[in-house]
Amino acid sequence: MRQLILVLAVFTGVAASFAQTTRTATHLVPTGKGWAVSVPMDHAEFAPDIVKTGNGILYHGGPVMHGSPVHAYFIWYGNWTNGPKTSDHEDTVNLIHTLFGPTHGMGGSSYFKITTTYGDATGNASGNLDELASVTNSYSRGKQLTDADVQVVVLHAISSGLPKDGNAIYFVLTSSDVAETSGFCTRYCGWHNHVNLEGTDIKYAFVGNPDRCPSACEAQSQSPNGDSGADGMVSIMSHEAVETVIDPDLNA
Secondary structure, three states: OOOOOHHHHHOHHHHHHHHHHHHHOOOEEEOOOOOEEEOOOOOOOOOOEEOOOOOOOEEOOOOOOOOOOEEEEEEEEOOOOOOOOOOOOHHHHHHHHHHOOOOOOOOOOOOHHHHHHOEEOOEEOOOOEEEEEEEEEOOOOOOEEOHHHHHHHHHHHHHOOOOOOOOEEEEEEEOOOOEEOOOEOOOEOEEEEEEEEOOEEEEEEEEEOHHHOHHHHOOOOOOOOOOHHHHHHHHHHHHHHHHHHHOOOOOO
8 A cells, every 4th residue: 555644643543543444344445555445345356354364354355475585676766876865876775775685674574574464365474575686767757657657667677677576576666856646745655556467466566765755755854874765765665565465466
């Protein structure tokens, strides 16, 4: 799902009430954009049940990602060498590669092991994640991306050399001069979705550089790494990675 804009946190009471509603209103299904849509009660894809191998969370019948590890691929879109913001730089790239790397990264951490508490009828998520490869894309779809453009960027990266991997999350990471016109900075900070590519279920996520809108998508401006843009991206990417692993097709 797309991560909620941080300023909404002030409405804690309202959010708690809404969260309870979405848990019990069984006619709502996720979109991957941070909100749900209503479907008929007899919708064919909706079959709520208690996940047999999980912790009692209401399960909707779709798959989770079981890979150990789940793979991550990065598509660095825009200018990540000397872009308009300080964080549009190789330092940010290196910090994020470290987070998703094989040692001391997010995969296998206590945070990501939260995903092991949820599963489908065949087993639970492993809690392991590892980046395998990355590519760059110098504005092939311009600086105003639609949701469809993001999908095209992913499919082009696969056709140009990244593996076609059903056990993976492809992250489209945009520099601060790139807009996502469906609501980046106003309705969300990141999101995830999936597409069928020649029989392979491709999972992907969009995460923009939050230095484009720090008041909306950065939890704090002071950074322990001296790079608040990287810190904000790490937070959003971690969120989207967790949600993609436990709900890759928006039906689990």
